[in-house]
Amino acid sequence: MFNIYLSGVGGQGIGLLSEILIRACDYAGYKVYGVDTHGLAQRGGVVESHLKIGEDIYSPLIKKNDADLIISLERTEALRGLINYSKKDSNLIFYDANWQPLFVRMGKDTEVSLDLLSNECKKRNVSYYRIFLDTLNDPKMQNIVVVANIAKKSLIPKVEIDHYENAIKDLLSGVNLERNLKLFSEMFI
Amino acid sequence: MKLLGEMLLKKESFSEIVMGNTAIVRAMIESNTKVITSYPGSPTPEIAGAISSIPLEKRPFYFEFSTNEKVATEVAFGSSVNGNLSAVFFKSVGLNVAADSFVQLSLLELIGGMVIILGDDPGANSSQNEQDNRHYAKLSYTPIFEPSTPQEVYEMYLEATELSKKLKMPVILRLTTHVCHAKQKVDFGNYTPIENSFKSDFDVSNGPYIPITSEVFPMKEKALKKLNSVSEYSQKTKINKVFINEDNKRGIITYGGPYLSLIDVLKNSNKKPDILKLGIVYPLPEKIIIDFLKKHEEIKILEELDDILEKEIVYIAYKNNLNVKIIGKSSLEDWLGEYTPDKVEKVIKNLWPDLISNTDSEKFEEIYVPKRPAQMCPGCGHRSAFYAVKKALKEKDITVADIGCHTLGFLPPYNMGQVLLSMGHGNSTASGLSINNKERKVVTFIGDSTFFHAGLPGIINAIFNKHNFTLIVMENGTTAMTGHQDHPAVGKNFNSDTSSISIKKVLESFGVKYIAEIDAYSQKKLIDTVREFVEIEGFKVIIAKHPCMLKFTREQRKKGVFITRKVKVDKDVCTLFYECIERFACPTFQKDSKGKISVHEDLCIGDGSCMQTCPSTAIKPKKESKEGENNV
Numbered sequence: 138m139f140n141i142y143l144s145g146v147g148g149q150g151i152g153l154l155s156e157i158l159i160r161a162c163d164y165a166g167y168k169v170y171g172v173d174t175h176g177l178a179q180r181g182g183v184v185e186s187h188l189k190i191g192e193d194i195y196s197p198l199i200k201k202n203d204a205d206l207i208i209s210l211e212r213t214e215a216l217r218g219l220i221n222y223s224k225k226d227s228n229l230i231f232y233d234a235n236w237q238p239l240f241v242r243m244g245k246d247t248e249v250s251l252d253l254l255s256n257e258c259k260k261r262n263v264s265y266y267r268i269f270l271d272t273l274n275d276p277k278m279q280n281i282v283v284v285a286n287i288a289k290k291s292l293i294p295k296v297e298i299d300h301y302e303n304a305i306k307d308l309l310s311g312v313n314l315e316r317n318l319k320l321f322s323e324m325f326i
Numbered sequence: 327m328k329l330l331g332e333m334l335l336k337k338e339s340f341s342e343i344v345m346g347n348t349a350i351v352r353a354m355i356e357s358n359t360k361v362i363t364s365y366p367g368s369p370t371p372e373i374a375g376a377i378s379s380i381p382l383e384k385r386p387f388y389f390e391f392s393t394n395e396k397v398a399t400e401v402a403f404g405s406s407v408n409g410n411l412s413a414v415f416f417k418s419v420g421l422n423v424a425a426d427s428f429v430q431l432s433l434l435e436l437i438g439g440m441v442i443i444l445g446d447d448p449g450a451n452s453s454q455n456e457q458d459n460r461h462y463a464k465l466s467y468t469p470i471f472e473p474s475t476p477q478e479v480y481e482m483y484l485e486a487t488e489l490s491k492k493l494k495m496p497v498i499l500r501l502t503t504h505v506c507h508a509k510q511k512v513d514f515g516n517y518t519p520i521e522n523s524f525k526s527d528f529d530v531s532n533g534p535y536i537p538i539t540s541e542v543f544p545m546k547e548k549a550l551k552k553l554n555s556v557s558e559y560s561q562k563t564k565i566n567k568v569f570i571n572e573d574n575k576r577g578i579i580t581y582g583g584p585y586l587s588l589i590d591v592l593k594n595s596n597k598k599p600d601i602l603k604l605g606i607v608y609p610l611p612e613k614i615i616i617d618f619l620k621k622h623e624e625i626k627i628l629e630e631l632d633d634i635l636e637k638e639i640v641y642i643a644y645k646n647n648l649n650v651k652i653i654g655k656s657s658l659e660d661w662l663g664e665y666t667p668d669k670v671e672k673v674i675k676n677l678w679p680d681l682i683s684n685t686d687s688e689k690f691e692e693i694y695v696p697k698r699p700a701q702m703c704p705g706c707g708h709r710s711a712f713y714a715v716k717k718a719l720k721e722k723d724i725t726v727a728d729i730g731c732h733t734l735g736f737l738p739p740y741n742m743g744q745v746l747l748s749m750g751h752g753n754s755t756a757s758g759l760s761i762n763n764k765e766r767k768v769v770t771f772i773g774d775s776t777f778f779h780a781g782l783p784g785i786i787n788a789i790f791n792k793h794n795f796t797l798i799v800m801e802n803g804t805t806a807m808t809g810h811q812d813h814p815a816v817g818k819n820f821n822s823d824t825s826s827i828s829i830k831k832v833l834e835s836f837g838v839k840y841i842a843e844i845d846a847y848s849q850k851k852l853i854d855t856v857r858e859f860v861e862i863e864g865f866k867v868i869i870a871k872h873p874c875m876l877k878f879t880r881e882q883r884k885k886g887v888f889i890t891r892k893v894k895v896d897k898d899v900c901t902l903f904y905e906c907i908e909r910f911a912c913p914t915f916q917k918d919s920k921g922k923i924s925v926h927e928d929l930c931i932g933d934g935s936c937m938q939t940c941p942s943t944a945i946k947p948k949k950e951s952k953e954g955e956n957n958v
Contacts, residue, residue, distance in 0.1 A: 146698065148876075159343055159509055169343070172508045174451060180731060180807075181913055182700030193593060196586040197508045200667045202687045217695045224687060234928060237916050238698040242907050243739065244917065246696035253693075260690060276928035310327035312886075 138191035139294065140199045142222040145210030146236050147184050153308065154210070154280040155186035158293070160304035162190050165296040172197035183214060190293070206292055207263075210279055211236055213249045216257065223263045228292055230266040232279045266290065273320075281305075281317045285324030298325070331379035335386075339516050345509045346476040346501060347372035350443065353483035355386055356517045359413050360438070360524055361405035362389045363398035365779065366808035367417030368452035369506040370445035374820070375809070382821055386519060391811050391820050394749075394779040395420035399427050399442070406440040407535065409527030411487055415443035417452075419748065421459050423780065431496040432467040432552070433537050433545040437527060439491035441483065442468075442498045448583070448630050449664035451503050454729070454746065456663070458631035463498060463608040467549045469556045470498040470608045471565065472582040473505060477512050482605065484515075485565060495552045500607070502583050502630075504664070557609045565605030566614055571598040576678065577618055579639065580628035581607050584665035588628055591671045595681045599626075610638055616646055624651045626677060630665040653677060699737050704914045705879075705933035707846035707872025708732045708800050712740040713910050713939065714849040715769065715798065718856035723767040724759055728752040728781075730773030731807045731874075732800045739911050743771060750780025757784070757793035767860040768795035775805035775813040777829055788865045789836055796859045797867045799829055800846075802874040810877045833867055840864070846872035847935045879931055891932025892948040895923050900944035910939040 141158065145151040152173055162169045171188040187199045204222040207229045209215035215231035223229065233251070240246040251267065258265040268286050273279065287293060288301045302321065309317055333342060334352050344352075350373055354362060364374055377389050388405075392398035395416040402412040414424075421428065421444060431440065447453040463470045469489070471482045483499055490497040537545050560566060576599040580588055585603045592598050602618045604610070619625060619642070627636045636654030643650055655661060656676070663669060675682040702709045712735045719725070727733050727743025728750065735742040745755060752770035760768040772781050777799060785797070805811040812818050817826035833841050840862055842855045852870060859866040882888040895906075895915075900923060907915040907923060914930040915923055937945045 147700070148703070156509075163343055163511065168511075170508065170510045172504050174507070180700040180703060180734060181698075183698050195589040195593070196583075196667050197504060197510075198587070198666050200590075200671070213696055213698065216693070220690075220693055220695060235916075236913065236926065236929065238696045239701060239738070239911065239913070241696050242911070242913070242915060242917055244904075244908075244921075246694075248919070249696065257690075257693060261688075307328045314327065 138189065138193050139206070140204045141188040141190070141206045141208065141293070142199055142204035142218055143186040143188065143208045144214040144218045145184050146214065147181050149184070149210040149234070150277055150280040151184040151186055151210060154208070154284065155188060156308055157280075157284055157301065157304045158188055158287075160307055161296050161300040162188070162293065164300040164303050167296075168192055168194065170194045170197045183217070206230070208283060208287070210234060210283065212251070212254065213238060216249050216254050219254070219257055219261070219263060223261050225262050228264045228266065229258055230268060230283060230287060230290070230292060232283050233267050233269040234276065234279060278317065278320055281320050282324060285321045289325060329379070330376060331381060331384070334376065334380055335384060335517070337517050337519070339514055341511050341513045343509055343511045344476060345372060346473075346479040346506045348376040349476040349480040349512045350483050351376040352512075352514050353480045354413060356515055357484050357487040358386070358411060358520055358523060359441075359487065360387050360410035361402055361412040362387055362414070363392050363401045363412070364389075364415045365392055365395045365398050365420060366805050366811045367420050367445065368808060369447060369503040370415045370417055370443065370501070371808045371811065372506070373415050373443070374811070378820070389820060393814060395424040396427055399424040402440055403427065403431060403436070406436040406438040407434065407528055407532070408438065409525035410438040411440070411491060412438060413441045413443060416445065418444060418446045418457055418459055419453055419455065421462055423749065425462070428462070429466040430537060432549040433542070434535055435494045435532050436490065436496060437494050437532050438525070439487055439494070440496050441486050441490055442496055443483075444498060444500045445506055446500060446502045448502050454748065456631060458634065459498075459500060460607060460634045461632070467553045468496050468498050468608075469553070469606060470500050471605060472500045472607045473605070474582050474586050474603075475505070476508055476510050478605070479505060480512055480514065482565065485563070489556070489559065493552045493555060495549070500582075502664075505583055553609055556606070557612065560606045560609060560611040561613050563606065566611050567603045567605065568614070568618065569601040569603065571600050573597070573599045574621065575623045576600070576626070577602065577622040577624070578626045578628050579604065579615070579618065579635065581605070581635075582630070584628050584630045584670060587665050587667040587670040588674070590667045591674060592681060594683050597681060599678075599681070604635075607635065610635075610642070612642055615639060615642055616648065619643055619648050619650045619652075622650060624653065626674075627652065627654045628665070628670065628673065629654065632661065700734060701737065701911075701913055702731060702734055703876045704912055704929050705875035705931045705935060706731070707802055707870065707875070707935075708735060709910070709912060710849055710872065710935045711798065711800060711846040711852065711870040712742040714852040715856055716740055716742055718853045719767065719769065719860070722765070723769065723860070726752045726756045726759065726768065726770035728770065728772045728776055730776055730800065731802075732771055732773055735771070739909050748780075749776050750784060753781060753784030753788050753797060756795040756797070757788050757791070760793055760795045769798060769856070769860065770795060771798050771800055773806075774799060774801040774803065774815055774829060775811070778814045778827070785833075785865075786836065789838065793865055794863055795865065796856070797865070798856075799867060799869045801829060801869050801871045804874050804877050806874045806877065810874065830869060838865060838867055840866035841869070842867075843869040843871060846870040847933075849938055875931060875933060892925060892927065892930045893932055893934060893936060893945050894925055894948045896944045896946055897922060899942055901942045903941050905939050905941055906936055906945060910936055912936050
């Protein structure tokens with residue numbers, strides 16, 4: 138059994154990201170079960186998605202501190218995901234978008250620093266992968282950059298590059314597909 | 327790209343990864359459901375999303391978003407008594423709106439069959455409560471099927487339609503949030519299309535269809551008889567499952583989502599109790615339950631939300647003189663929230679600690695992670711409206727919230743909307759607040775979809791009874807919160823263009839004397855008008871209009887005409903007054919460790935609604951660029 142916890146902020150494309158992973162895992166021959174949280178999430182709140190892979194899976198929801206892989210599209214949410222869902226030896230990969238929550242912007246909370254995040258990873262013996270692409274103009278494609286890096290680092294056992302590509306092809310079409318596949322393959326150069 | 331619409335219409339069987347809300351649409355097609363209605367509400371609107379993937383001319387059924395859940399229920403009912411299998415779906419609290427007509431359904435002969443799909447929301451993920459709609463089953467003599475997984479959603483819908491058609495009675499399919507949204511590979515069956523299959527078989531001889539005074543009793547008796555035959559059926563159907571783990575001492579009775587969490591939690595346990603998983607949670611399969619109770623010394627009822635099963639099962643045990651210990655809820659905590667694996671583990675561990683293997687993970691020093699409350703999107707007209715209304719009102723004045731994206735106005739820094747009941751309550755709650763209240767002005771908000779849903783009776787009452795408050799209609803041209811469904815003022819419905827019903831004209835025809843229609847971005851005009859209107863005695867309306875910018879920018883991107891616009895903060899001009907960040911509070915504005923303000927490129931849509939709020943005019947437009955280009 139392999140548990141993946143995904144998080145981000147509404148509008149970042151967590152839905153598509155989790156759909157790509159679910160289908161990639163299916164192409165790799167795994168039994169998968171997942172669930173997104175919707176609701177108010179679209180309006181700038183936290184979006185979560187849970188994904189379970191393996192034979193012995195029942196509830197789509199992951200227990201606290203029981204994720205093998207934590208994926209986040211935002212820095213503060215990466216820290217939240219780490220604290221709530223990591224266990225010893227899990228991996229954290231996150232896109233370092235920094236969308237300050239309301240009370241940080243208002244000066245009532247302190248912004249999460251990269252130092253804090255990497256230290257908390259160390260304490261928990263969690264591997265830390267920060268992803269950020271200076272040249273990326275379209276924030277809607279941050280999720281594809283993360284997928285490519287998951288593939289490159291083989292963070293989900295036995296799910297290969299072509300499994301991810303097939304999943305992307307299932308979900309997108311036209312110019313959108315072309316742009317995303319191009320970016321995906323560029324990440325391997 | 328895999329096209330969902332084509333897949334859903336396949337004649338041969340297939341398997342596909344889908345969520346529960348999509349699986350149900352294939353079941354509707356396979357079962358030849360002819361009429362489907364709804365009012366959008368989380369966690370169910372994705373059902374309509376899947377329906378919309380099938381082009382109108384290929385859709386083997388009629389679908390509409392009705393103006394509210396009661397209307398939707400009645401449209402589906404009308405179709406059913408005409409001989410057409412129908413279904414209606416909406417969220418948990420939608421059943422309260424539908425209830426007046428819904429409770430009558432079981433009294434009547436639904437010759438075509440009818441399934442009511444409920445999206446209950448344990449955990450109140452997107453609702454104003456976590457009401458347990460199983461209560462309504464007893465009140466209305468209506469059976470409830472409750473699936474655990476998308477596969478079961480599909481299978482149980484099919485079975486529910488068969489039962490409903492056979493007994494000509496309504497059947498509820500109760501889904502919960504994470505059953506609606508769970509995704510797995512579902513095995514679907516064959517689909518045999520039936521041509522020209524819409525019927526018009528309505529005939530009073532199928533009835534009676536007029537439940538009134540003494541006519542009610544034979545109808546009620548018939549409803550109760552039908553319910554009894556469902557009890558009989560419930561003993562036989564494979565939907566109720568018993569899992570024997572050779573534990574003669576302990577058993578657990580559960581259903582739906584909690585069942586999955588239970589299996590998850592007991593996975594590593596080498597001493598598993600027997601489990602009875604109910605698929606029909608009302609009426610209960612009494613003989614199966616008696617048999618299960620007899621075989622065990624202790625029974626745990628694992629039940630999310632209220633103690634409905636517990637009460638029923640204790641009663642069954644008492645009535646049958648069974649000497650068995652039945653353990654239901656033990657604390658108020660057991661009544662709250664979703665029964666996730668974490669929650670179920672706690673509940674079971676408290677009761678039978680030996681079943682749970684110790685997995686105490688290492689404890690770490692607690693770290694505070696800044697909370698992230700949901701908020702209005704960049705460019706949202708509601709933000710501009712709230713910002714302006716707050717400026718126009720006094721601290722002591724009262725603002726009433728309603729349901730929609732604009733409910734979020736209650737959050738800091740706006741704090742606009744201080745009390746909330748339900749869809750459309752605002753006008754009547756405001757009426758009550760304004761009675762003999764000379765000191766404090768009362769202002770209430772309503773969204774445009776809610777205006778038509780349940781807003782009109784409160785408005786008419788305010789006019790009829792001469793109440794004294796100001797209504798602000800937050801018109802964004804869509805039902806935004808649930809994913810941009812059209813409503814009567816839009817000019818199109820789910821299927822075609824339609825004539826738009828203008829909110830302003832409706833109000834004029836009611837004889838409302840003071841109506842102002844103002845673009846929500848025109849803050850000065852809005853502030854002045856609010857100040858003017860609250861001083862006038864009587865019912866006044868301001869329509870604060872601006873299209874939903876999330877919908878607008880999405881549509882532009884789809885059409886390929888999206889132009890990247892941004893604003894920037896001129897740091898030489900900025901006086902660090904923080905109006906943009908602390909009072910206007912668009913999420914685009916970020917504050918660095920030195921207190922300097924910048925515009926987040928990922929978030930800004932360049933709508934410019936913020937520019938007028940800056941006292942030092944430091945917010946300025948940036949050069950435009952086409953999507954994908956660099957815009958430095």
